[in-house]
Amino acid sequence: xxxxxxxxxxxxxxxxxxxxxxxxxxxxxxxxxxxxxxxxxxxxxxxxxxxxxxxxxxxxxxxxxxxxxxxxxxxxxxxxxxxxxxxxxxxxxxxxxxxxxxxxxxxxxxxxxxxxxxxxxxxxxxxxxxxxxxxxxxxxxxxxxxxxxxxxxxxxxxxxxxxxxxxxxxxxxxxxxxxxx
Numbered sequence: 001x002x003x004x005x006x007x008x009x010x011x012x013x014x015x016x017x018x019x020x021x022x023x024x025x026x027x028x029x030x031x032x033x034x035x036x037x038x039x040x041x042x043x044x045x046x047x048x049x050x051x052x053x054x055x056x057x058x059x060x061x062x063x064x065x066x067x068x069x070x071x072x073x074x075x076x077x078x079x080x081x082x083x084x085x086x087x088x089x090x091x092x093x094x095x096x097x098x099x100x101x102x103x104x105x106x107x108x109x110x111x112x113x114x115x116x117x118x119x120x121x122x123x124x125x126x127x128x129x130x131x132x133x134x135x136x137x138x139x140x141x142x143x144x145x146x147x148x149x150x151x152x153x154x155x156x157x158x159x160x161x162x163x164x165x166x167x168x169x170x171x172x173x174x175x176x177x178x179x180x181x
Contacts, residue, residue: 011110012166013117014148015158019076021147023053027112028079031145034108035101046094047101048137050082061130062142067121070144073158074119078146081105082127084139098140109145117144 028051035047052058054077062080063071074080083102085094106116119142127139151162 007107007110011106012115014115014151014162015073015117016149016151016154016162017073017076017078017115017144017146018149019054019153021078021149023078023114023145027114030112031081031105031108031114034104038097038101038104040097040100041091041093044091044094044097045101046085046088046091047098048084048086050131050133052080052082054078058131062127065123065126065130066119066142067123070119070121070142073154074117074142074144076146076149076153077117077144079144081143081145082131082133082139083141083143084133084137087136087138095140102141102143105143113147114145115148118142119144 032049032051035049036045038045038047040046050058050062052060052062054075059080062082063075066074066080083098083105085098088094091097102118106118109116120140122139122142124139127133127142128135128137133139151159154162
């Protein structure tokens, strides 16, 4: 197997977060700086982020707009970050660019010994209303960020998912044609 950089090989999306861990201001700044330096078409940087630290009103407003399945575990994350993009007919690639920025956050988090779990089961209209987001901002995903917690703290069904070995599709299913002969 080709060597994969450890930051990519060790990155994963846990559900068990340490409920006592706090994120330092420098950690949050570092994550947002990683997003700021992500590539975007024409350097448009259409992404926007709203950070809610645990036990704050912002965190509570984000949390209530998560799907029930994610609410079972996401409250233990040190922060919930709404990630969205500015909707502009001139930038039809904004969702792609946001994905790049979130990927950069995920890798930077791994470098900081943090973890990110992306949550797509969200109430976008609820987030927009509860957080007073502008009409041109589309919330796309919420990032649960924090330090790894104890899988035993999760309900049994989630604990099983947490401790099961990660799997990926074989490269042969992902590549069309012969990439390497």
